[in-house]
Amino acid sequence: MTDSLSRAATPVGLWLAFRGRELLLGEDGALPFGAALQALGGLPRGVQFLGDLDGQPCYGAELAHDALPPPGSGFHDFKRLYGRLPPATAALANRALELVEWDRTHRFCGVCGAPTAQPDARKVRICSNPECGHEHYPRVSPVVIVAVERGEEILLGRSPHFPPGFYSVLAGFVDAGETAEEAVHREVFEEVALRVRELRYFASQPWPFPHSLMLGYQAEYAGGELVCAADEIEDAAFFHVDRLPANLPGRFTIAHWLMRDFCRRHGRELASA
Ligand SMILES: [Zn+2]
Known part of the structure; x- marks a missing residue:
């Protein structure tokens, strides 16, 4: 020890x-x-x-x-x-x-099933089976979160499990073997059937529920008719900067930072939740 x-x-x-x-x-x-x-x-x-x-x-x-x-x-x-x-x-x-x-x-090895141990303060759990010895590191799961903008409008949606009246920008997990940018294009198309262009990386935020890393992007609307994916998106729409929903993500979330940045570029201040 x-x-x-x-x-x-x-x-x-x-x-x-x-x-x-x-x-x-x-x-x-x-x-x-x-x-x-x-x-x-x-x-x-x-x-x-x-x-x-x-x-x-x-x-x-x-x-x-x-x-x-x-x-x-x-x-x-x-x-x-x-x-x-x-x-x-x-x-x-x-x-x-x-x-x-x-x-x-990670108390048991995902390769051979033997117990694992953390031999020192390093953040690694090592399989106790000498034939295996697999090292298990903390996992981080990237999630893309994107503000899709169309002039003075921003795309916001709500999933069925959101509180009543709550809207946010779209987000989704990055798939295996996918770039973050590919994930943005895929998620937006899957969730609301729209195409986007001019992706710009914005910022990131760890989201430990349980082990996500939110990667924030801004994107421009590039085409398509908005159709919400059944079961995933209950409602989505482009909201004008002067007519945003009242119930939005809190000011310590990257979703809020993306919306605040959109508002500032149009000379408005986003009310802090
Ligand atoms: Zn093992």
Whole structure:
């Protein structure tokens, strides 16, 4: 066991401890120190050293699904915390949640079925079967998210599982063997039967639910009649910059940044959700 993991055996440092997708925070919204976790009885599982924050070592970990918060602390839905945590803490929490999920889902080798182990602080789980020895690294799944624009209009759609009245730009997973740009063309055509051109890379955002990386693009409408894919898109339309839906993605999402950029280029400000 390396220094970082043995340090985790004693409850020091700051902890990004998740119960499912809920993050444990103190009453003041601060990360708990290791001592607070002792009240939970025993160390959490899947402990991962994340690095230092404000001079304190930080660890990610998974708590039991029925864990109760220690006195003076509580569990918070991590998605709802977006934008409310300091950026450095949020980045560590993103990483912690993805690593906890990777640890939980890679305890057995996908090649031969033998147990795996993480021999040190490196983020790799190695198959214990000497005949195999396969190395399992954290997985990141790229997703393209695209603002399709047509003059002063932007294409927004809603899938059936969105809250009532909620609209966003289109998004979808990159397929195996596909470039991100090919994925943009394919997703837009599959979801709304439109063609796009002049793709421009915009920005990216990790989305740890459970391990996506959102790749943002802007594109121009190039042709086609809008037809929504059954089961995937309940409604989609081009919205004028002055008549956007009221219920849009929160300001800490890349979807919001894409819409805000569209509005700014047309001399408007996007209201912050
Ligand atoms: Zn194996």
